[in-house]
Amino acid sequence: MLTGINKIGDLEWEVPIGYVPDMRVPGRFFLSRRLAETLEEGAVRQLANVATLPGIVKHSLAMPDIHWGYGFPIGGVAAFDMTEGVISPGGVGFDINCGVRLITTPLIEADLAGKKRELIERLFDAVPTGVGAKSAMRISNKDLTAVMVDGARWAVERGLGTEADLVRCEGEGAMPGADPGAVSAKARQRGLPQLGTLGAGNHFLEVQAAREIVDPEAAKAFGIAEGQVCFMVHCGSRGLGHQVATDHLRTLEGALPKYGIRLPDRQLACAPIDSPEGRAYYGGMVSAANYAWANRQVIMHEARKVFAHLFGIDYDEMRLIYDVAHNVAKFERHDVDGVSTEVCVHRKGATRAFGPGTPGVPGEYAAVGQPVIIPGSMGTSSYLLHGTTTAMQKTWGSTCHGAGRVLSRSKAKKEIRGKELRERLAGEGILVRAHSDSVLAEEAPDVYKPSGEVVRVVHEAGLSNVVARLDPLGVIKG
Amino acid sequence: MSFEELEHTADVLMRVRGADLAELFAEAGRAMFHVMYGPCEDKGVERRIEIEAENLESLLIDYLSELLFVTEVENTVFCTFDVDLRGTRLSAVLRGEPFDPARHSAGALIKGISYFGLEIVKEEEGYVVEIIFDI
Numbered sequence: 118m119l120t121g122i123n124k125i126g127d128l129e130w131e132v133p134i135g136y137v138p139d140m141r142v143p144g145r146f147f148l149s150r151r152l153a154e155t156l157e158e159g160a161v162r163q164l165a166n167v168a169t170l171p172g173i174v175k176h177s178l179a180m181p182d183i184h185w186g187y188g189f190p191i192g193g194v195a196a197f198d199m200t201e202g203v204i205s206p207g208g209v210g211f212d213i214n215c216g217v218r219l220i221t222t223p224l225i226e227a228d229l230a231g232k233k234r235e236l237i238e239r240l241f242d243a244v245p246t247g248v249g250a251k252s253a254m255r256i257s258n259k260d261l262t263a264v265m266v267d268g269a270r271w272a273v274e275r276g277l278g279t280e281a282d283l284v285r286c287e288g289e290g291a292m293p294g295a296d297p298g299a300v301s302a303k304a305r306q307r308g309l310p311q312l313g314t315l316g317a318g319n320h321f322l323e324v325q326a327a328r329e330i331v332d333p334e335a336a337k338a339f340g341i342a343e344g345q346v347c348f349m350v351h352c353g354s355r356g357l358g359h360q361v362a363t364d365h366l367r368t369l370e371g372a373l374p375k376y377g378i379r380l381p382d383r384q385l386a387c388a389p390i391d392s393p394e395g396r397a398y399y400g401g402m403v404s405a406a407n408y409a410w411a412n413r414q415v416i417m418h419e420a421r422k423v424f425a426h427l428f429g430i431d432y433d434e435m436r437l438i439y440d441v442a443h444n445v446a447k448f449e450r451h452d453v454d455g456v457s458t459e460v461c462v463h464r465k466g467a468t469r470a471f472g473p474g475t476p477g478v479p480g481e482y483a484a485v486g487q488p489v490i491i492p493g494s495m496g497t498s499s500y501l502l503h504g505t506t507t508a509m510q511k512t513w514g515s516t517c518h519g520a521g522r523v524l525s526r527s528k529a530k531k532e533i534r535g536k537e538l539r540e541r542l543a544g545e546g547i548l549v550r551a552h553s554d555s556v557l558a559e560e561a562p563d564v565y566k567p568s569g570e571v572v573r574v575v576h577e578a579g580l581s582n583v584v585a586r587l588d589p590l591g592v593i594k595g
Numbered sequence: 596m597s598f599e600e601l602e603h604t605a606d607v608l609m610r611v612r613g614a615d616l617a618e619l620f621a622e623a624g625r626a627m628f629h630v631m632y633g634p635c636e637d638k639g640v641e642r643r644i645e646i647e648a649e650n651l652e653s654l655l656i657d658y659l660s661e662l663l664f665v666t667e668v669e670n671t672v673f674c675t676f677d678v679d680l681r682g683t684r685l686s687a688v689l690r691g692e693p694f695d696p697a698r699h700s701a702g703a704l705i706k707g708i709s710y711f712g713l714e715i716v717k718e719e720e721g722y723v724v725e726i727i728f729d730i
Contacts, residue, residue, distance in 0.1 A: 157604070186605050187711035187727055211707035211729045248631065248704045249670060249694045306668050317704035318730050356667050359706045363660045370653070370710065383710035522604045526703065526730070552700035559703065595704065 119158055128578045132165050132177075137381060140168040146179035146192075147512075147578045152570060155523050156183065163190040166381045170195070171389075172202025174453060174460055178512055180467050181574040182521035182566065186210075188384035191466035194515045196451065197390065199459050203378070204395045205387035206369065206402070208463030210444040211362040213402055214409035215320075215353030217490045218286070218440035219501060219587075220417060223430055224346040226326045229590065236324065236427055237548045237591040243419040244322055245314040247552040247595040252313045254415070261305055261408075262297045264312065268407035269440075272414040279433065282414065284479050286440040287469060287487075290410040292447065296400020300357070301364050304401075308357030308408055313415035317595030319519075319560055320352040322420060323492075325499060325587040335485045335503050335584040339438050347587055348424075349499060350416050351492050353444065358405035365398040390461050399446070406445055413440060438501065439479075439488035443468045443518035450476070451513055462513045470504035470516035470581040478504070489581045493568040494520050495549065495560050495594070496542050499587045500572045507579035516581040517572070520565035533558040551594035560594065598626035607703065607728040614721040616651070617678040620658060620685065623726060624676035627659055628691075630728055631666070632699040635674035638692035642671065645686045651715050654683050655724065659708045662689070670694040703730040 123131045125145075130153070132144030144164040148156065160183050167189050168177035174196045183192035188207020197203055229236065245252060256264070264271045269290025272278055283289045300308075315322060327345045330336045341347070354361075370386035372394045373379075378387065388394040421435045446463045453460065471478050471487040478487045486504035493499040497520070508514050524532075535554030538561050542549050551557055576583050598611040609626045613619030628635060644661050648654035666672065673691035709727035716723050 184605055185603075187709035187729065191605055247696070247700050248702060249667075249696060249699070303664050303668075307664065318706075360664065363663075363707050366707075366710070367653070367657070367660075371649075383713075386710070525602045525604050526607060527600045527602065552696060555701040556703070 137165040145176040157185045159185040160190040172198040180517040182517040184521045189465040193465045194467045196460040196462045203387035206366045207385040211359045212353040213358035214406035214442045215444045216442040217351045219438045222346045223434045225344045239423045241550045241593045250314040251310045264411045265297045265404035266295045268410035269414040277418040282437045285437045291407045292403045295403040299397040299401035304360035311355040323349045323592040324590045328588045329586040331583045338485045354405040354409035361401045361405040467515045468518045470508040471514045472504045472506040472509045494565040496562040501585040502581040516575045520568040524564035526559045529564045533561045548591035617680045619722040620678045621676040631702040632672045633701045635672045637690045642689045647684045
């Protein structure tokens with residue numbers, strides 16, 4: 118167990134001012150005793166480092182999937198005052214608007230009998246994955262500008278989805294304030310051939326079954342029933358987003374002396390929100406975030422076509438439940454000491470979890486709260502939850518984003534054989550398709566914290582409540 | 596001289612060594628392509644890049660970021676890095692082969708080079724740096 122941190126509740130811990138020099142506010146994180154045993158000192162130090170940033174409000178926060186990253190810890194959340202505060206790519210990450218969407222189908226598990234292998238193969242053919250993946254779509258630079266401004270709507274207007282899809286995305290599938298002028302020619306060059314591609318690493322498209330409904334009322338509102346076959350898309354803004362992050366990190370790092378900002382970690386490079394550099398990063402980040410929403414929309418469209426063709430079901434019968442971002446900075450209104458105040462909330466590996474009645478939650482879900490989608494690792498359960506009032510009060514309406522790794526990739530490769538893993542999962546009824554078995558080892562279920570434990574903590578801490586558990590049936594990986 | 600992968604739960608942490616700075620930069624390039632693609636042969640693809648920065652650490656990040664850009668948009672995998680370093684100006688000749696999904700898909704896609712903990716250190720026998728690649 119780490120020293121210098123205080124347990125202040127059943128699942129709540131405080132990192133006091135002074136844990137690292139120059140902290141302006143305390144740190145606070147949510148973790149069970151069991152998960153605390155795997156907590157890295159480096160992650161707590163990164164949480165404390167965030168507390169040194171100018172204009173941070175109340176606390177530097179981390180969700181129960183906290184682990185050691187760079188800049189902010191993964192699972193990190195922080196809000197900044199719009200006047201005194203800063204915006205930092207280190208609080209968003211390189212994969213801007215990495216996120217998840219969950220779609221239901223009218224099928225039940227039995228409908229997949231004898232067809233599962235073909236389904237997975239067809240999905241693998243329809244959605245380009247892996248390093249070097251290129252899209253079958255040909256878009257112009259003008260199209261790309263429109264993608265960066267309109268997000269998922271760009272795709273829907275071209276027939277790649279329905280109007281109803283847009284309502285069921287965080288921010289309706291686009292953030293306002295895009296500035297395509299803040300996206301470099303290099304970023305554009307990377308983004309042009311990649312729209313509709315999944316990428317690599319932990320990104321996936323997974324076919325799942327809703328095996329347990331925990332909250333029937335919320336499940337009804339979200340349109341999910343026990344036994345239903347669903348699919349989940351996890352990916353982000355691809356090379357375009359990576360380049361936007363790289364370019365602006367560089368500019369912001371160079372501008373630190375201009376604003377007299379001293380940092381314990383250069384990866385926290387930042388600028389005042391309303392400065393030329395801060396505004397440029399925000400406009401570029403929004404452009405990349407919107408690209409990511411369009412990307413997930415295109416991927417969902419391709420997957421819907423595969424399901425429709427293979428099972429003879431209607432495109433419109435596959436309902437998007439919701440799409441969440443988990444790497445982004447947003448201007449949001451929150452209660453600060455009893456006053457509704459606009460702040461800049463950074464979520465790095467954390468999911469927005471707005472509670473019932475909060476503006477921004479789709480009308481059909483208003484009474485329940487925003488759907489929250491927590492993907493499991495390959496072979497383990499994923500969860501559908503809803504946002505809560507407690508999250509609004511304690512975490513700027515935020516919750517965890519996944520399981521969080523416990524085993525390094527190098528150890529995973531040494532300890533786990535991809536081929537054996539693929540066969541083991543097949544034995545459990547989970548078909549895995551990737552370009553190479555070695556990528557499977559790095560993403561094996563054993564390298565992550567148990568997703569159920571992370572979800573239990575956010576549920577018991579009241580940051581979001583479980584609605585349904587989804588188990589994997591088949592997955593395509595990059 | 597060499598590179599080795601160290602323990603890191605979330606990303607890839609590489610320790611890179613070079614007898615001199617030019618070799619350190621060349622090895623850093625090799626380390627990055629090793630993570631991304633695994634095996635690579637010089638099959639006659641050649642590319643030259645030139646970079647300038649205000650200090651060596653920033654130069655290293657800009658150089659590796661440029662390599663990420665080039666490999667992605669040009670679909671090339673590089674295995675040798677002939678680096679010429681003058682102060683904080685770098686020119687490098689990269690040699691390798693076209694990306695081949697059948698041979699190069701076993702690696703990890705690198706999203707960015709982190710500034711976290713990146714410091715070029717002079718030791719008795721040369722230079723060493725630890726780099727976190729976000730994957």
